[in-house]
Amino acid sequence: MIFLSLFFEFFKVGLFSVGGGLATIPFLYDLASRHPEWYTASDVADMIAISESTPGPIGVNMATYAGYQTAGIFGGAVATLGLIAPAIIIIFLVAKILNAFKDNKYVQSAFYGLRPASVGLILAALFGVVKIALVNIESTTIGGFFNIKAIILAVCLFVIQKIFPKLHPIALIGIAAVVGIVFKF
Amino acid sequence: MKELFDLFFTFMKIGAVSFGGGYAMLPILTREFCDKRGWVTDTELNDYFAIGQVTPGIIAANVATFIGNKRKGIIGGIAGTIGLVTVPVIIITLIAALLTNFADIEVVKHAFAGIRVCVCVLILSAILRLWKKSVPDIPALIICVLLFGLSAFGEYIPVIGEFISPVWLVLIAAFAGIIIQSIRTSKKNGGDGK
Structure with a gap:
């Protein structure tokens, strides 16, 4: 079957x-x-x-x-x-x-260690995406190493998010996709 | 019943935009379930991700089950997780049936290069939000930095590099948490035999 x-x-x-x-x-x-x-x-x-x-x-x-x-x-x-x-x-x-x-002392202590561990792994995940999206690892020149277009977009998206905290993350993804198509990322 | 549909459709929406691994969905989860509905706290979400690292199955599915289960029991967990995979299943079925060269289409490439930049920003804001509660002091900071370093650069460490996996790192961190807190309690109680 x-x-x-x-x-x-x-x-x-x-x-x-x-x-x-x-x-x-x-x-x-x-x-x-x-x-x-x-x-x-x-x-x-x-x-x-x-x-x-x-x-x-x-x-x-x-x-x-x-x-x-x-x-x-x-x-x-x-x-x-x-x-x-x-x-x-x-x-x-x-x-x-x-x-x-959940009220057990040892379980709570374990979470004291787990929480920063989880943040560390999320940081590593961020590092992984940054490596692909914002820099060119293979490049040998400083100008070629940083993907300037992408970094400008990242800063803009970050600022937009700070100015409009109510903006839904999905909308931000949509903006980024459109910018990517229009400016041929 | 209404909440079950709510769970299903919210996770369907999240599944539709969960690019770049389970972590990109963290800011959307925070928005939908912490801010809008108040069903879980930031710290609980972070705990779910940590447990998702050491339990079998995709992290996104683990987290969806946790949230659904907390709100509506096992049925809620199933509704959330099935919602999460609905859009990916539809998209891959369409690609398998019609568009085998999907990843090579120019427009798709450009759109996803843009989306990847956004994923960086979204993950960064999720980290900033979790930071205060999850990394409250120096020992916690050390755990955080070690985990980041070992999982981002561990593959470059000779000999032991290939054995480093997030699963072991997370289990060791939990164990370290227990030891650090026990030392603290015994110091506070003056029980360290001075």
């Missing part, structure tokens, strides 16, 4: 890829080698590129693509449900446990 096997194979990808995003990629390659009739390793490389240009995590995108190729629209939906099912089940359990122990 193709739907069951799509569901469980992507359930396993969802279960084992701890940390999300890029952590899914090795498991996606592994699945490609075991089920070459679903998708191939070069499809994964293409999907990494597509995922940079579409919303949504790469795991979800790969599951949808593989499911669609194998069993049509319904296949895409089933594979994606398989991928997200472990997250739902595990977080449901974690939330229950946390609720029971």
